[in-house]
Amino acid sequence: MxxxxxxxxxxxxxxxxxxxxxxxxxxxxxxxxxxxxxxxxxxxxxxxxxxxxxxxxxxxxxxxxxxxxxxxxxxxKTVGMAFQNPVLLEWRTILQNVILPLEIVAPMMPKAQKEARARELLAMVGLEGFEGKRPSELSGGMRQRASLCRALVHKPDIIILDEPFGALDAFTREDLWQTMHQLRAxxxxxxxxxxxxxxxxxxxxxxxxxxxxxxxxxxxxxxxxxxxxxxxxxxxxxxxxxxxxxxxxxxxxxxxxxxx
Ligand SMILES: Nc1ncnc2c1ncn2[C@@H]1O[C@H](COP(=O)(O)OP(=O)(O)OP(=O)(O)O)[C@@H](O)[C@H]1O
Ligand SMILES: [Mg+2]
CATH class of the missing domain: 3.40.50.300 (P-loop containing nucleotide triphosphate hydrolases)
Structure with missing residues (x-):
């Protein structure tokens, strides 16, 4: 390979x-x-x-x-990144945060298409229904899920994860490990x-x-x-x-x- x-x-x-x-x-x-x-x-x-x-x-x-x-x-631009601290923008909703890389990499993509892509990922990580919330309205684990969606939304060549689960409690961390496998599948x-x-x-x-x-x-x-x-x-x-x-x-x- x-x-x-x-x-x-x-x-x-x-x-x-x-x-x-x-x-x-x-x-x-x-x-x-x-x-x-x-x-x-x-x-x-x-x-x-x-x-x-x-x-x-x-x-x-x-x-x-x-x-x-x-x-x-x-x-x-074709690298997605996620860090220990999810660094989501508080003045944007979760959906708008996840869309951000598409605004940079694919500015001509219709808004509805960008949103559909973000919604698809948010559903995969169990955040359906939270698209309109602000980052502060989510738990730490949920914020980290959203930041994983943001890292993947533009289908980057590679996603670089620098201790993304380090700040989470053991159960949430194991949950997110399983989410990673699910996303890959x-x-x-x-x-x-x-x-x-x-x-x-x-x-x-x-x-x-x-x-x-x-x-x-x-x-x-x-x-x-x-x-x-x-x-x-x-x-x-x-x-x-x-x-x-x-x-x-x-x-x-x-x-x-x-x-x-
Ligand atoms: N901009 C910089 N200028 C000078 N030294 C730096 C700079 N950035 C990092 N270093 C030094 O380089 C070394 C490696 O840093 P790096 O952040 O890559 O380590 P790390 O393996 O990620 O550490 P950790 O596991 O604690 O996150 C450290 O000793 C750090 O002090
Ligand atoms: Mg480091």
Whole structure:
């Protein structure tokens, strides 16, 4: 299968007053089309930096980022993003928030078509009937559902999720994991998920990439070859428990708390 994303030998340092601050070194990640890549690694190792390089908001000192066979040289409109904080606009309704990327990417699309697309996604995540509400009228989990719809509404090449479930309680989080599988089953997409939750990485990822400590490089790649939508019970199966033990050890190595 063709890779949708190829991160090839990416090395990057931030330029600071105190001199270059190395963040990524010889990083390699390949993500096939319609697959889900989960990235875990120590805090501050360079994960959010990686998302900015993929979105074309920054460019690496060395190496290349390829998206859909094109070298990323400018900001990409065909990237959808969602973060830990849903950042919805309070002066817009939920429907109007979800439509926003279409206003930028497809300004000529008739309003009714934009709205129909947003309504379709909102229904998929169980927010039917809340289209006219303001963000403050929704719970945290509902707001995060709406922000996932906004990330997907323009059918981006890739959706980048930087700890989108991190601020939610455990039950809401598991609910949203299942929603992610449902969304993928309805409408396949390619995703890169940054997370600190190993269970989340195994439940959602087709591959889990463990990054080393800063400057981050690809330390370990685990493939999780289980078709979706995956049942939550998967989390309690011996195979999963074994996978989690392997990943936990890799994280400890990345943190310098265990030796390889
Ligand atoms: N604009 C910047 N200028 C200088 N240094 C930066 C800049 N942005 C981030 N850094 C530094 O680069 C390193 C990596 O930051 P990044 O945000 O990519 O880490 P992260 O892996 O996403 O961390 P976390 O898991 O805590 O979100 C950090 O040490 C941070 O202090
Ligand atoms: Mg981060």
């Amino acid at each position: 063709d890779n949708l994303i190829d991160i090839k030998g990416v090395t990057h340092a931030y330029k600071t007053k105190a001199g270059p601050f190395p963040v990524l070194r010889d990083l390699n990640i390949s993500i096939p089309q319609h697959s889900f890549c989960a990235v875990v690694g120590p805090s501050g190792c360079g994960k959010s930096t990686l998302t900015r390089l993929i979105a074309g908001l920054m460019f690496p000192d060395q190496g290349e980022v390829w998206l859909h066979g094109e070298l990323v040289k400018s900001p990409r 309805n409408e396949p997409f390619t995703a890169l998920l940054i997370t600190h939750d190993l269970r989340e990485s195994v439940y959602l990822g087709d591959q889990v990439v463990v990054l080393s400590g800063r400057p981050a490089t690809t330390q370990y790649v685990m493939s999780v070859d289980i078709p979706g939508p995956r049942p939550l019970e998967m989390l309690y199966e011996p195979d999963t428990v074994e996978r989690l033990a392997v990943l936990r050890r890799e994280i400890q190595i990345a943190q310098g708390r265990a030796v390889a």
